[in-house]
Amino acid sequence: MSTFAVSRRTLYPAAFLLAVLTVYVTEWVAVSALGRSAYPDLLALGITLDLTVVVPALVYFLLVRGRGWPPVILVPAFLFSLVVAGRFLPADRQQALHVMEWLAAPLELVAIGLVVVKARQMARRMRSAGPADPGTLFERMRDAAHEVLGSRLAANVLAFEIALGHHAVAGWRAKPVAGPETFTYHRRSAYGAMIAALLMVTVAETVGLHLLLQRWSPVAAWVLTALSVYGAFWLAGLYQAVRLRPIRVEADRLLIRTGLTWRVEVPFGEVASLEMLRGGSVLPKQKGLLRAVVLGAPRYLLHLAHPVTAEGPYGLRRRVERIAFTVDEPARFEAALQERVGVPIGGSGS
Incomplete structure (x- = not known):
C-alpha cells in the first residue's frame, strides 16, 4: 500500500x-x-x-x-x-x-475572487474553533486550509507562510501556554540574542547595499531590499515560533517541537530509552536521526522502539528512530518524563 x-x-x-x-x-x-x-x-x-x-x-x-x-x-x-x-x-x-x-x-x-472566498472560509473555520494555544496556530491553520482547499501540499505551504508571518508581526504580544508539562529549549543557547544580532546585521547591510545598488540599478536595489525584509520577517517569525511552541510532556505522549521547523509526537509506548549526552557530544548525520535543536548541542538522545513520523516545514515528512533534543530545565523534564514513562536515563557511552 x-x-x-x-x-x-x-x-x-x-x-x-x-x-x-x-x-x-x-x-x-x-x-x-x-x-x-x-x-x-x-x-x-x-x-x-x-x-x-x-x-x-x-x-x-x-x-x-x-x-x-x-x-x-x-x-x-x-x-x-x-x-x-x-x-x-x-x-x-x-x-x-x-x-x-x-x-x-x-x-x-x-x-x-476565489482566493478571497477561500480566505473567508478559512477565517470562519479558525474563529469557530475558538481561542486556543498560540503554539498550535500552524496546525489549526493547516487543518482549516486543507478542509477548504482540498490539497494537503497547498495547505501546508499556505499555513506555514501565514503562521510565520503572524508570529513575526503579532507573536510579540502572545504568551506561550505555561505549566508543569511545558519545557522551553532556547534560553540557555542564547537563541534570542543570535536572532537579534542577525536582524541588526540584516538591517545595516540592507541599507548600505540599497544605497550602493541604487546608483547602478534601482530595480535591483529594491528587489534586494524586498528580499532582505522578507528574510528579517523570517528570522522574527522563527524566533517567536520557538518561544510559543515549547516541548510538552502530555498524558500519553512526548511532543517535541523546534518552532515551525520540526514537530514529532512520540507515544510513551514507543520510548525505548533516553540517553543523556555528554557536553560537547557531536552526533554525525545518520539515517533515522532527527536533530531537534535550534542552536547548540543536544542534551538528550531519545531511542524509539519503532520509527515515528516527524513533520517539517512545507509538509516535509521524515521517518525517525532517534531524536536528539534539549530543554532548559533538565531536572524538571526528567522528573516529569519518568513519572509518566518510568524509562531510566542513561549516560552517553561515547
Whole structure:
C-alpha cells in the first residue's frame, strides 16, 4: 500500500513534467518551421492552442485531478502559457494569441475572487474553533486550509507562510501556554540574542547595499531590499515560533517541537530509552536521526522502539528512530518524563 502511495505521489508530477517538456520541444521545432510552411497562419494557430490550451489541460488532468492540487492553479498556468507563447511565436504570427489574451483579465478576477472566498472560509473555520494555544496556530491553520482547499501540499505551504508571518508581526504580544508539562529549549543557547544580532546585521547591510545598488540599478536595489525584509520577517517569525511552541510532556505522549521547523509526537509506548549526552557530544548525520535543536548541542538522545513520523516545514515528512533534543530545565523534564514513562536515563557511552 505504501509503495503504491509513494509511486502515485511521484508519478503524476513526473508525467506532467515529461509531457510539458515534450510539448515545448515540439512547438519549438514547429516555430522554426514557420518560414518554410505553406500554411504559416494555420501552423501558428496550432502552436498557440498547444501552448495555451494543451499545457493547462495537462495541469488539470495530471496535477488537479491526479494529485489533488487546487483548481485555482489553472489560472496562473494559463497566464504563464500566454507568456511562453508570446516568447515562442514571432510578432507577426500572434493574431490568435492576442485573442486568447482577452481571457486573461477575467480569469485574474476569477482567481482573486476565489482566493478571497477561500480566505473567508478559512477565517470562519479558525474563529469557530475558538481561542486556543498560540503554539498550535500552524496546525489549526493547516487543518482549516486543507478542509477548504482540498490539497494537503497547498495547505501546508499556505499555513506555514501565514503562521510565520503572524508570529513575526503579532507573536510579540502572545504568551506561550505555561505549566508543569511545558519545557522551553532556547534560553540557555542564547537563541534570542543570535536572532537579534542577525536582524541588526540584516538591517545595516540592507541599507548600505540599497544605497550602493541604487546608483547602478534601482530595480535591483529594491528587489534586494524586498528580499532582505522578507528574510528579517523570517528570522522574527522563527524566533517567536520557538518561544510559543515549547516541548510538552502530555498524558500519553512526548511532543517535541523546534518552532515551525520540526514537530514529532512520540507515544510513551514507543520510548525505548533516553540517553543523556555528554557536553560537547557531536552526533554525525545518520539515517533515522532527527536533530531537534535550534542552536547548540543536544542534551538528550531519545531511542524509539519503532520509527515515528516527524513533520517539517512545507509538509516535509521524515521517518525517525532517534531524536536528539534539549530543554532548559533538565531536572524538571526528567522528573516529569519518568513519572509518566518510568524509562531510566542513561549516560552517553561515547
